[in-house]
Amino acid sequence: MTIRLYDTMRRAKVDFVPADPARVTMYVCGPTVYGRAHIGNARPAVVFDVLARLLRHTYGPDAVVYARNITDIDDKIIAAAAAEGVDPKVITDRFEAHYLADMGALGVQPPTLAPHATDYVAERVDAAGRVTGMIPMIADLVAKGAAYAAQGHVLFDVAAPGDYGRLSRRPLDEMIAGARVEVAPYKRNPADFVLWKPSTADQPGWESPWGRGRPGWHIECSAMIAAELGETIDIHGGGLDLIFPHHENELAQSACAHGGAPLARVWLHNGFLSMGGGDKMSKSLGNVVGVDDLLAAGWSGDVIRLALLSAHYRQPLVWSEALLEQSKARLNRWKRAVDDVTLEPLDDLRFAATLWDDLNTPHALSIVSELVSSSPAAAKGALRLLGFYLPAHFDVSLTEEVTVSDQANAIVCNPLVDAAIAARTAARARRDFAESDRIRDELAGQGIVLEDGPGGTTWRRG
RNA sequence: GGCCCGAUGGCGGAGUGGUGACGUAACGGACUGCAAAUCCGUGCACCCGGGUUCGAUUCCCGGUCGGGCCUCCA
Structure with missing residues (x-):
């Protein structure tokens, strides 16, 4: 058995064979930190x-070396900083912290590496004497004839790679014919894109052979990948919308800089999430749902995580309240079945096999449902592999004292709830059901659901 | 206009050339003071038209509808 992944370049599921199984490299385009992350x-x-x-x-x-960058130099960041009258770093620090907190709430582990674009603009020399960084990389591309300077800009010449458009399957001549953007007069080819652009005195900038300026978007990822992971990585991932132009451009730059070496062995792209009614999520439509909004509305991070994994990653996903409710119901069922059992190593072959088959999380989740009845310990192992049951998920401080013990089990204690339950049990013993139900309703109002079982009354968060 | 996806039961969502996953919702039953939870049961889906085949939801062609990208965008 090998892992199979759908490679966008080949438009087919392929066997995943890393160059070095002892160092599997993956790079995913991370956020540009100028606002809160949406769902x-x-x-x-x-x-x-x-x-x-x-x-x-x-x-x-x-x-596994997993790198997810932070883009902290960008015109939207500059605009946001100007609007607030603060240094761009104030903006980027703030929203990077928000991003990490929001993703952490969803059970997303920090990647192995989180390179910041601004650290890779100027020349860097590593321990092995290798020179990296965006400015040296751009200079190299100019020297090799794949890029040219014009009016303070440096542009990449899309004719240079010879196979530009291969990833997105857009022939170069069609791109020229269909160019809708206004073409700057200094471009040799309408599809040429900016590697470096000049900065005004009040904009962030770095000294370079082409004057003071800042990098274009695409070169960042190429430079960071080269500096941290190497010329050819095993997996490059991102959203479907990044295929063109971002990944196409990354690929072209890196290949030209590295003597034709491919940037990635496998290209992975996740499908889009929509808000139903045919509307994509966008600020102009006013239908952006922030991760922080969902958390504030009381949806737990693992419910949101489950909702996101309920469709295959390449399929479109329509986001809705109903999806969240369904996810919550399913997760509650699982948690009840699994909370008390001891974690066991996962040995369900179907579970691993379906994840190995292009990360089929919906099917993997259905196996969890079956396992919950037949082998709760195995179900627990499966859920853990999928990233559920992390300490971050047990931030349940709803009322008073809550203690979390045992990271895997999250035993929640609350003296006040226990006292209320004792009072209700006493009322039930004297068949005072009016009082009994009153206590239950009161707790329900605080989001605490009681369950009378053979061994007494237990409670959980609704 | 170019390129690329998708169409499965009330809803979500896998999968398969031949005895219709899994979940959620609904309903019936057991249990329960009543609930909740749990267990058992019920409902019998694969866009349309051709084609290939002994047999197609699954493969091929056409159509319809929906979505995405081509511009910052996960």
Whole structure:
């Protein structure tokens, strides 16, 4: 058995064969930190988090290097900083912290590496004497004839790679014919894109052979990948919308800089999340759902995680309240069945096999449902592999004292609830059901659901 | 206009050339003071038209509808 993944480049499921099983490399395009993450942004974070967990499960916990960048130099950041009258770093620090907190609430583990674009603009020399960084990379591309300077800009010449458009399957001549953007007069080819652009005095900038300026978007990822992971990585991931132009451009730059070496062995792209009614989520439609909004509305991080994993990562996903409710019901059922059992190593072959088959999380989840009845301990192992049952999920401080013990089980204690239950049990013993029901309703009002079982009354959060 | 996806039961969502996953919702039953939870049971889906086949929801062609990208975007 090998892991099979759908490679966008080949448009087919392929056997995943890392160059070095002891160092599996994956890079996913991370956020541009100028605003809160919405639920659509969370999908790739969660999907590739599951993939990273699966790779670690398969190749070993220390054999996977997963990098997810932070884009902290960008015109939208500059605009946001100007609007607030603060330094851009204030903006980027703030929203990076928000991003990490929001994703953490969804059970997303921090990646192995989180390179910041601004750290890779200037030349870097690593321990092996290798020179990396965006400016040296751009200079190299110019020297090789794949890029040219014009009016303070440096542009990549899309004719240079010879096969530009291969990933997105857009022939270059059609792109030229269909160009809708206004073409800057200094471009040799309408599809040429910016590697470097000049900064005004009040904009962030770096000194370069082409004057003071800042990098274009696409070069960031290429430079960070080269610096941290190497010329060819095993997996490059991101949202479907990044195929063109972002990944197409990354690919072209890196290949030209590295003597034609492919940037990635496998390209993975997650499908889009929509808000139903045919509307994509966008600020102009006013239908953006922030991860923080969902959490504030009382949806727990693992319910949101389950909702995101309920469809295959390449399929479109329509986000809705009904999906959240269904996810919550399903997760409650699982938790009740699994909370008290001891975690066991997962040995269900179907479970691993379906994840190995292009990360089929909906099917994996259906196996969890079956396991919950037949083998709760195995179900627990499966849920853990999928990233559920993390300490971050047990931030349940709803009322008073809540203690969390045993990371895997999250035993919740609350003296006040226990006292209320004791009072209700006494009322039931004297058949005072009016009082009994009053106590139950009161607790329900606080989100605490009582269940009378053979061994007494237990409670859980509704 | 170009390129690319998808169409499965009330809803979500896998999968398969031949005895219709899984979940959620609904309903019936057991249990229960009543609930909740749990267990048992019920409902019998694969867009349309051709084709290939002994047999197609599954493969091929056409159509219809829906979605995405081509511009910052996960």
